[in-house]
Amino acid sequence: MSLRMLRQRATGGALVRFAVEGVRFLERPDGTPYIQMDVADFSDVATLRWWCDWRQPSVQYPSGDDAFQAVITHRCLDGRLWLDSDEVARISNDELYRGGPMFLSRTHVPEGAYPALEKLVAIFNGIKTASIREFVGRVLTDQHIARRFVRCRASANHHHHERGGLLMHSVGVAERCLSCSSGLERSLHEVVIAAALLHDIGKLETVGEGPKRPPLAPWVHHEALTLEILAPHLHWLDGEWPHGAVLLRHCLTWYSTKPAGFAGFVGADLIRAMDGIDVGIGMGKGSGEARFEPFRNPLRKQ
Numbered sequence: 001m002s003l004r005m006l007r008q009r010a011t012g013g014a015l016v017r018f019a020v021e022g023v024r025f026l027e028r029p030d031g032t033p034y035i036q037m038d039v040a041d042f043s044d045v046a047t048l049r050w051w052c053d054w055r056q057p058s059v060q061y062p063s064g065d066d067a068f069q070a071v072i073t074h075r076c077l078d079g080r081l082w083l084d085s086d087e088v089a090r091i092s093n094d095e096l097y098r099g100g101p102m103f104l105s106r107t108h109v110p111e112g113a114y115p116a117l118e119k120l121v122a123i124f125n126g127i128k129t130a131s132i133r134e135f136v137g138r139v140l141t142d143q144h145i146a147r148r149f150v151r152c153r154a155s156a157n158h159h160h161h162e163r164g165g166l167l168m169h170s171v172g173v174a175e176r177c178l179s180c181s182s183g184l185e186r187s188l189h190e191v192v193i194a195a196a197l198l199h200d201i202g203k204l205e206t207v208g209e210g211p212k213r214p215p216l217a218p219w220v221h222h223e224a225l226t227l228e229i230l231a232p233h234l235h236w237l238d239g240e241w242p243h244g245a246v247l248l249r250h251c252l253t254w255y256s257t258k259p260a261g262f263a264g265f266v267g268a269d270l271i272r273a274m275d276g277i278d279v280g281i282g283m284g285k286g287s288g289e290a291r292f293e294p295f296r297n298p299l300r301k302q
């Protein structure tokens with residue numbers, strides 16, 4: 001159950017999963033020890049009191065970026081969600097990957113990208129092909145990727161150039177692919193969705209959160225870095241569904257070669273077309289601001 005759903009429910013018990021943002025070791029005035037944690041998921045934040053004796057060596061309290069679960073009771077006080085639990089446990093990697101973007105803490109996401117974060121979770125939850133779902137879940141819970149992905153810009157001064165712009169653009173391309181991919185087999189359709197969500201992730205290393213561009217920006221195209229960043233996860237997918245991993249790489253790279261013809265897999269054409277449309281809409285070309293541009297700027301912009 002998400003934290004937002006919990007907030008909307010009457011008081012009662014529930015199992016919740018969350019990321020931990022901060023930990024304090026406290027005692028009540030009567031000496032009862034407890035751990036107070038700032039917790040979050042994609043939908044909301046809360047304060048959790050874990051009633052345990054943190055002085056005991058057997059207590060495994062949060063110390064990193066792992067995700068946890070707890071059976072809790074809850075209440076709202078002054079607009080803040082308070083949780084109480086007697087048992088908090090680290091979740092397994094399998095559960096972590098199954099949850100994927102639900103563990104992306106809202107506190108790290110620029111406010112303007114909140115709607116895109118909600119859509120990302122909904123799109124992820126719609127992926128039913130186990131290997132593709134786990135692949136995306138692995139990427140979006142990778143500590144070296146996830147927090148940067150939700151804050152990165154999609155360009156320095158072109159489309160979606162605000163912080164969180166990469167998340168907005170990636171979700172935008174995925175949504176457009178969702179609406180245009182009827183006729184594809186389910187598993188291949190989901191390869192396209194995964195590729196749409198991750199097609200610009202190389203911009204973590206060429207655009208960044210800003211305002212200063214990362215050092216790699218003038219040296220390497222972001223498409224090459226997309227493969228580099230995703231490499232460990234693509235290698236995992238190679239072992240689970242080799243053909244899916246091949247098609248995913250094709251979708252992630254084919255459009256960057258500026259091909260004159262069509263791709264071997266129509267999903268790569270879809271990514272290329274929907275990427276262009278999402279950029280165009282983001283640039284105001286679907287509104288009254290649309291204007292005729294007779295020549296493309298020869299200098300490539302990102």
Ligand SMILES: [Fe+2]
Nearest residue numbers: 169199200275
């Ligand atoms: Fe793009």
